[in-house]
Amino acid sequence: MPLRLELKPFERLIVNGALLRNGDRRSTFLIETQCKFLRESEIITESEADTACKQLHLTLTVIYLADDPAQGIDLFFRQATDLIRQAPAAAPQIAAIAELVETGEHYRALKLSRKLVEWESAGRAPPSDPPAPTDAP
Numbered sequence: 001m002p003l004r005l006e007l008k009p010f011e012r013l014i015v016n017g018a019l020l021r022n023g024d025r026r027s028t029f030l031i032e033t034q035c036k037f038l039r040e041s042e043i044i045t046e047s048e049a050d051t052a053c054k055q056l057h058l059t060l061t062v063i064y065l066a067d068d069p070a071q072g073i074d075l076f077f078r079q080a081t082d083l084i085r086q087a088p089a090a091a092p093q094i095a096a097i098a099e100l101v102e103t104g105e106h107y108r109a110l111k112l113s114r115k116l117v118e119w120e121s122a123g124r125a126p127p128s129d130p131p132a133p134t135d136a137p
Contacts, residue, residue: 002030005039012040017065036065036107042114052083053090053120057113060097064106076101090116 007013007022007029014020015037031037038061049058056079063072080098084091093116100109 002032005029005031005037007039012043014038014043014065038065038110042110044117051117051120052079052086053113053117055079056083056094056097057110057117060101060106060110060113063101064110069106073101087120090119093119 005013005028007027009022009024009026011022012019013022015031016035043061044054044057046058049055056076059072059076059079063069063076066072077098080094084094093112097109097112097116100106100112
């Protein structure tokens with residue numbers, strides 16, 4: 001069953017490493033084959049990764065999009081260890097993300113890390129439950 005994506009005018013989309021930008025009108029696309037993709041709203045750029053949680057999210061983006069994620073996974077675990085030292089309250093959430101990385105569920109790990117970024121931005125306790133599976137590509 002194809003996945004239907006609707007893009008806003010000028011919204012960006014990464015599909016298998018290629019950066020695409022929509023034109024000046026809302027568009028609808030159907031993805032009919034298995035691929036790795038991220039919408040612009042799911043992406044944190046290097047220049048935006050100015051906090052520990054955002055850097056972790058960026059690393060998970062690289063892991064998800066990479067053909068060989070091994071180096072990114074090593075970096076993720078180093079960053080996760082440092083983040084737990086800085087913010088012990090985030091340990092359960094980071095553990096859930098790490099479990100997803102270890103089982104190869106990189107997209108779900110990336111989605112869960114977004115919740116960690118939101119927690120960091122709001123300065124509140126991390127969410128306790130991983131989100132239910134969503135529209136994983």
